[in-house]
Amino acid sequence: MISAIRKRVWAWSWKDRSISWRLSVIAIIPLMLMALGELVYLLNSSPYEARQDLREHGEILAAAVAENSEYGLTSGNLKDLERVVRSLVVVDKWIYKIEVFDANGILKVAVRSKEARQSNGGEFGARVYRHALPVDDFGRDDAPHFAGDQQERAETTEIIGTVRVVLSQQQAEAKQKRRILSQLFLLAVVVPTSVWVATLLGKALHRPMDIAIRALRDIRGGDYAVQLDVDDGGEMGELLDAINDMSGSLNEAKRNLEGKVQARTRDLEASRNQALKADAEKRRLIQKVDSAVEDERKSIAIEIHDELNAALLGARYSSRRILDMVAASPPTAENAVIRESAESIIKVTSELYTSARKIVRRLRPEVLDMLGLEGAVEEMLQTYEAAPGAPAFTLKSTGDFGQVEGALAIAAYRLIQECVSNVVKHAKAAQVMVMVQVRDQGDDRALRLAVVDDGVGFDPDKVQEGIGLIGMKERVYAFAGTLELKTGPGAGTHVEILLPLTPSDAN
Amino acid sequence: MSPSTIVHLESRRRWVARAGVLLVAIGAAAAHPAPLSAATRERRDLVIAVADSGDSTRKVVSDLRRRFPRAVVSDAKTAAVRKAMVIAVGPVALRAVMADVGEGPVVSVFTSSQVYHSIIDTAGERRPAATAIYAEPSPAAQLRLVSMLFKRPVRTAVVLGGRTAFLEPSLQRAAAATKMPLVVESYGAGDSINGILSRTSDAPAILAIPDSLVYNSENLRTVLLTTYRNGQAVVGFSAALVRAGALATTYSEVEEINAQLEELVNEYDGNGRLPEPQFPKYFRTVINEDVARSLNLVVDDIARNFAYRPGQR
Numbered sequence: 151m152i153s154a155i156r157k158r159v160w161a162w163s164w165k166d167r168s169i170s171w172r173l174s175v176i177a178i179i180p181l182m183l184m185a186l187g188e189l190v191y192l193l194n195s196s197p198y199e200a201r202q203d204l205r206e207h208g209e210i211l212a213a214a215v216a217e218n219s220e221y222g223l224t225s226g227n228l229k230d231l232e233r234v235v236r237s238l239v240v241v242d243k244w245i246y247k248i249e250v251f252d253a254n255g256i257l258k259v260a261v262r263s264k265e266a267r268q269s270n271g272g273e274f275g276a277r278v279y280r281h282a283l284p285v286d287d288f289g290r291d292d293a294p295h296f297a298g299d300q301q302e303r304a305e306t307t308e309i310i311g312t313v314r315v316v317l318s319q320q321q322a323e324a325k326q327k328r329r330i331l332s333q334l335f336l337l338a339v340v341v342p343t344s345v346w347v348a349t350l351l352g353k354a355l356h357r358p359m360d361i362a363i364r365a366l367r368d369i370r371g372g373d374y375a376v377q378l379d380v381d382d383g384g385e386m387g388e389l390l391d392a393i394n395d396m397s398g399s400l401n402e403a404k405r406n407l408e409g410k411v412q413a414r415t416r417d418l419e420a421s422r423n424q425a426l427k428a429d430a431e432k433r434r435l436i437q438k439v440d441s442a443v444e445d446e447r448k449s450i451a452i453e454i455h456d457e458l459n460a461a462l463l464g465a466r467y468s469s470r471r472i473l474d475m476v477a478a479s480p481p482t483a484e485n486a487v488i489r490e491s492a493e494s495i496i497k498v499t500s501e502l503y504t505s506a507r508k509i510v511r512r513l514r515p516e517v518l519d520m521l522g523l524e525g526a527v528e529e530m531l532q533t534y535e536a537a538p539g540a541p542a543f544t545l546k547s548t549g550d551f552g553q554v555e556g557a558l559a560i561a562a563y564r565l566i567q568e569c570v571s572n573v574v575k576h577a578k579a580a581q582v583m584v585m586v587q588v589r590d591q592g593d594d595r596a597l598r599l600a601v602v603d604d605g606v607g608f609d610p611d612k613v614q615e616g617i618g619l620i621g622m623k624e625r626v627y628a629f630a631g632t633l634e635l636k637t638g639p640g641a642g643t644h645v646e647i648l649l650p651l652t653p654s655d656a657n
Numbered sequence: 658m659s660p661s662t663i664v665h666l667e668s669r670r671r672w673v674a675r676a677g678v679l680l681v682a683i684g685a686a687a688a689h690p691a692p693l694s695a696a697t698r699e700r701r702d703l704v705i706a707v708a709d710s711g712d713s714t715r716k717v718v719s720d721l722r723r724r725f726p727r728a729v730v731s732d733a734k735t736a737a738v739r740k741a742m743v744i745a746v747g748p749v750a751l752r753a754v755m756a757d758v759g760e761g762p763v764v765s766v767f768t769s770s771q772v773y774h775s776i777i778d779t780a781g782e783r784r785p786a787a788t789a790i791y792a793e794p795s796p797a798a799q800l801r802l803v804s805m806l807f808k809r810p811v812r813t814a815v816v817l818g819g820r821t822a823f824l825e826p827s828l829q830r831a832a833a834a835t836k837m838p839l840v841v842e843s844y845g846a847g848d849s850i851n852g853i854l855s856r857t858s859d860a861p862a863i864l865a866i867p868d869s870l871v872y873n874s875e876n877l878r879t880v881l882l883t884t885y886r887n888g889q890a891v892v893g894f895s896a897a898l899v900r901a902g903a904l905a906t907t908y909s910e911v912e913e914i915n916a917q918l919e920e921l922v923n924e925y926d927g928n929g930r931l932p933e934p935q936f937p938k939y940f941r942t943v944i945n946e947d948v949a950r951s952l953n954l955v956v957d958d959i960a961r962n963f964a965y966r967p968g969q970r
Contacts, residue, residue: 224879225851282874285897288769288793289869291776294747295769295792296713297895297908297937308875
């Protein structure tokens with residue numbers, strides 16, 4: 151538990167922090183510790199230093215007064231000495247009282263501060279010496295006298311008095327307070343300044359790291375063309391150099407890879423273009439085949455219409471003439487046979503003529519040219535519906551069919567024809583819905599064909615595709631359309647065809 | 658110090674002094690002799706009496722041996738050459754020579770006037786004829802130096818004690834010669850030097866005549882401080898006192914005293930008359946430039962170079 155808390159605190163306090171934060175902490179913590187130590191020392195040492203200050207001050211004062219008292223005590227000029235001492239007491243607020251005694255202990259000068267000071271700062275004493283000059287006074291009779299540079303006398307001293315200095319503790323305490331306040335003020339200035347400087351230094355140290363990290367992010371983002379200005383030495387300079395080397399290597403590898411990809415892409419595009427070209431050629435081929443088939447159908451239809459139907463009409467006309475001639479002749483057995491034969495020929499030729507017309511209509515739906523796709527489909531459905539056992543057909547057509555013509559109209563007609571034929575032949579349907587829709591809204595320009603029946607349907611996985619479905623797919627493919635077959639056993643069949651309605655396709 | 662005490666001290670120092678004198682004699686004999694006058698070279702009955710072997714005494718003896726090669730350097734107590742002229746170096750030697758009654762004259766050198774007169778006064782009537790070249794500077798020369806320092810006659814105060822009272826007439830004469838207003842203050846028993854100095858505080862200059870009753874090493878600092886505070890210039894009486902804070906003084910080195918002594922001996926040999934005690938004739942000047950600046954005195958080279966050297970006219 152404690153370990154986990156410690157780890158969490160560690161992670162919170164250090165692990166997840168930025169480098170600039172860590173650097174700042176590294177710089178600031180010793181500073182704060184130093185400031186704390188200084189503060190503790192300051193507070194603890196204050197009384198001792200106050201006593202020390204008092205002692206030093208008192209000793210210095212006593213020594214100074216003693217040194218200055220020599221003249222006064224020797225010459226008897228005590229007023230001058232008192233003036234000096236009084237000025238000292240006035241100027242120095244530490245002094246409570248100064249007394250000067252002669253060698254016999256008689257008080258000669260005593261000056262006490264006129265301010266309300268306390269005498270609790272301690273007493274300090276010093277002896278007053280008279281320093282005899284090392285000058286021959288020519289009064290000795292134990293050695294030769296010289297007025298020149300010869301000098302054999304040593305300086306001697308004699309105690310001629312004492313000085314007693316009594317200090318007041320108030321000034322020492324006030325000084326300590328001022329000292330503490332000044333130190334605290336100094337700390338208050340120095341610590342924030344140092345923190346600020348540490349932060350600046352941290353940022354300065356963090357700057358190359360930040361540059362390195364940004365560069366690595368760019369590299370990670372795929373920008374390998376990173377080149378850093380290396381103006382730092384040491385490890386940071388080495389790191390930035392390494393990043394430059396790495397980015398250069400990666401950039402070169404990227405260029406090589408891109409070259410390979412581009413080459414491969416070019417190959418694929420070439421292959422794709424070839425495939426597209428083949429596909430277009432295939433479509434053109436299918437269209438051409440379909441067109442040839444239609445042309446051939448048209449030619450056959452024309453041949454049937456012009457030759458066979460004319461011959462059949464001629465044969466029927468001749469048979470009618472035979473019949474008319476037999477009718478005008480006396481009834482005989484022979485005439486009866488002739489009449490029967492003529493009537494049989496008329497019947498056969500009529501049936502052949504009807505069949506030929508159907509064949510011609512199927513081969514060459516000229517109704518498409520006359521009625522357009524919508525009318526041709528309607529006429530086709532009426533034809534199928536007229537057959538015995540045929541389902542009921544419903545046609546729904548919408549859109550502008552004026553833009554559906556030519557090969558596209560023929561293909562659409564044939565596709566509906568094939569679907570309806572399959573329904574009639576296999577679906578055993580009762581209702582068939584045929585929808586022809588021209589969609590022309592913006593980019594959605596297409597001819598939609600749908601044939602939906604309620605027949606038996608089939609399993610597309612089990613039923614092999616017939617020639618008719620394959621032909622439908624080829625027709626749809628030739629016009630870059632789509633064909634969708636939805637069916638299932640007992641679920642009817644839904645054929646959905648979408649043919650793009652583009653100028654090129656229309657042509 | 659009583660005579661009995663002196664005798665006692667001398668008996669203790671005798672062996673030390675004899676060894677010192679011997680060393681001085683050996684050193685002097687080794688020195689290269691300088692050219693001498695005919696009278697000096699021929700004089701054989703000259704005794705240099707010394708009582709100590711200090712560096713200064715050895716220097717004095719060395720110079721005297723150079724000047725009087727035939728002279729005998731002797732311990733003062735054993736220098737009894739009945740008809741010889743005796744040169745007593747210092748007060749101890751002088752007292753010893755004066756106590757040993759001889760027929761030759763005695764010349765005292767390197768003894769101050771006050772001590773010389775004290776010894777002479779206590780020597781008794783049977784003492785030998787004596788004269789002296791005092792150790793301290795000539796008051797007349799000092800007064801001339803005062804006039805040179807101030808470049809005008811200034812009121813000059815002199816404090817004379819009982820031992821130096823005899824100098825007053827000569828001081829007055831010297832003052833008159835230099836046209837210096839002289840204030841002579843007498844120092845008697847119970848007087849305070851500070852009191853006298855306060856009375857003479859209007860005198861710009863104080864001529865300090867060495868008198869141990871007036872000026873001594875114990876009160877010289879106070880005297881210097883008092884005169885400094887009064888703005889007074891102290892002239893006197895040794896180079897050591899100038900270094901301690903006096904303004905200036907004339908003084909004589911050993912060679913200059915000895916040169917004067919040599920002239921005195923020659924004069925005596927020439928006319929047989931012993932001259933009166935006299936102050937040093939040859940001297941030089943030392944000035945404390947710091948004190949001069951403090952007193953706002955502009956010292957010129959005339960004062961700095963104020964001197965009288967042997968052979969100078």
